[in-house]
Amino acid sequence: MIRTVDARGLNCPQPVILTKRVMDENSGEEIVTLVNSETSLENVCKLAASRGYVFVIEKQGPDNHIHMTKQEADESAKSDAEKDLAIMVKSQYFGQGDDELGAALMKSFFYTLTEMGPELKHLIFMNGGIHLTTEESPILDHLQFLQQKGVQILSCGTCLDFYGKKDQLLVGQVTNMYNGTEILTNAGKTIVL
Incomplete structure (x- = not known):
C-alpha cells in the first residue's frame, strides 16, 4: 500500500510536518510526498534521510514526487x-x-x-x-x-x-x-x- 501526502502549494514547514505525521503512523508502506517547490523538496528529503528512509525523486512537470521506503533499524546507530x-x-x-x-x-x-x-x-x-x-x-x-x-x-x-x-x-x-x-x-x- 502506498500512502500519499499532497503538499503542493504549501509553505515550509507544512510539507515536512505532514510527511512526518504519515511516517509516525507508517508500518512499512511506501510514502509518496508531492511537492512543487525546491525548498520543500530539500526539506522533505532531509527528513526522510534523518528518519532512515531511502528515497527516490520523480519529476513530473512542475511537481516532484518523493518516493520513500523505511530501512531496517540499526540498533548500534x-x-x-x-x-x-x-x-x-x-x-x-x-x-x-x-x-x-x-x-x-x-x-x-x-x-x-x-x-x-x-x-x-x-x-x-x-x-x-x-x-x-x-x-x-x-x-x-x-x-x-x-x-x-x-x-x-x-x-x-x-x-x-x-x-x-x-x-x-x-x-x-x-x-x-x-x-x-x-x-x-x-x-x-x-x-x-
Missing part, C-alpha cells in the same frame, strides 16, 4: 545517537554583557570545540547566531575545521533572510526550525548558547 552532542547558537556573542568580551569568549569556545572528540555532531545557528556562519565571521576557520571533521553545521533560513545574509553563507547548510528542533530533541546531549 541508535545507541550512538544517544551519545551525540548538538549545540544551538542563538547569538554571535557568548553570554550577555559586554559584546567585545562576548565575541572573544565565543571565539575561544569554538577553538575549544575543535579539540573535542567525535561526540559533537551538530551545530545549529539561529537568530543572531547566523552571523557566525556568514561573511566576516570571526570563527570561520574553526567552523570549517569542524565541518571537515564531520560536524553538521546548519543555519536557519528564515534568520538568514531576515538579516539579508542568505547569499553570504560560507559554511554549512540552510535549515528550518523543524529540522533544527528535531536534531535537538533527538540528540543525547544539547547545549544552548
Whole structure:
C-alpha cells in the first residue's frame, strides 16, 4: 500500500510536518510526498534521510514526487545517537554583557570545540547566531575545521533572510526550525548558547 501526502502549494514547514505525521503512523508502506517547490523538496528529503528512509525523486512537470521506503533499524546507530552532542547558537556573542568580551569568549569556545572528540555532531545557528556562519565571521576557520571533521553545521533560513545574509553563507547548510528542533530533541546531549 502506498500512502500519499499532497503538499503542493504549501509553505515550509507544512510539507515536512505532514510527511512526518504519515511516517509516525507508517508500518512499512511506501510514502509518496508531492511537492512543487525546491525548498520543500530539500526539506522533505532531509527528513526522510534523518528518519532512515531511502528515497527516490520523480519529476513530473512542475511537481516532484518523493518516493520513500523505511530501512531496517540499526540498533548500534541508535545507541550512538544517544551519545551525540548538538549545540544551538542563538547569538554571535557568548553570554550577555559586554559584546567585545562576548565575541572573544565565543571565539575561544569554538577553538575549544575543535579539540573535542567525535561526540559533537551538530551545530545549529539561529537568530543572531547566523552571523557566525556568514561573511566576516570571526570563527570561520574553526567552523570549517569542524565541518571537515564531520560536524553538521546548519543555519536557519528564515534568520538568514531576515538579516539579508542568505547569499553570504560560507559554511554549512540552510535549515528550518523543524529540522533544527528535531536534531535537538533527538540528540543525547544539547547545549544552548
